[in-house]
Amino acid sequence: MNKDLRQPIIAGNWKMNMLASQVEAYAQELLLLTQGHESWCKTVVCAPYPLLPAAIDAFKGSGVGTGAQNLSMHASGAYTGEVSAAQLIDIGAEYVIIGHSERRAYYGETDEIVNKKSLAALESPLRPIICVGETLQQRELGVTFDLVSMQVKTALHEVAADALGRVIIAYEPVWAIGTGVTATPEDAQEVCHAIREVISGLYGQEAAGATPILYGGSMNDKNARELLMMPDVDGGLIGGASLKPESFAVIVNAASQR
């Protein structure tokens, strides 16, 4: 499928930053700075749980989607501190980041857990943003494609073809996250293309052509345009640069102009 038929998605990951009292001003500024671009680029903000109601409220009716940064693999029950897909849907969230490398590294999330969380999200109306990517050591060992392919295949295990339409994949090389080091547009393209091939092998070319594949890892207002022009890069997952509406808006506007 022609890239131009895939709507670009720019998703901000606030991580454990911001306060509820700051959300309204952030939203107003972002909406002002992206006016006119929102109809083509899908903008999403993934907020910490306690900030989600404020974000959902602030972006209501604007076309900007809101999401969480994690969810439980379980539907309900005795899982202290966890949040379920149904609870996210109940407050109006639409997206959820799954398998971010910080969760994999600090909270022991394995590919199997990422798969269970993806299935839990897809049993609800949520759109999962499933993160995959290699460490620097793995890149230097030359196993990037094998590893990312395995991560994608495991994450999508038992995901039905009709649910794939809600899946968003984010290729996030671990060495590029929060480091200021960005993958070159060619490196990002190469891996995003390989991911599309994996999806094509699992679900067919048409389904792969319709799946949004984002790049994440120190994307900012300076480098976004070049990365977003790559044929298999359908948008970005943005950490640091999503915290300031000015820089996040430049990325959203760049994605809209491709």
Ligand code: PEP
């Ligand atoms: C991320 O956390 O998903 C991310 C890409 O972070 P940063 O943009 O800060 O590298």
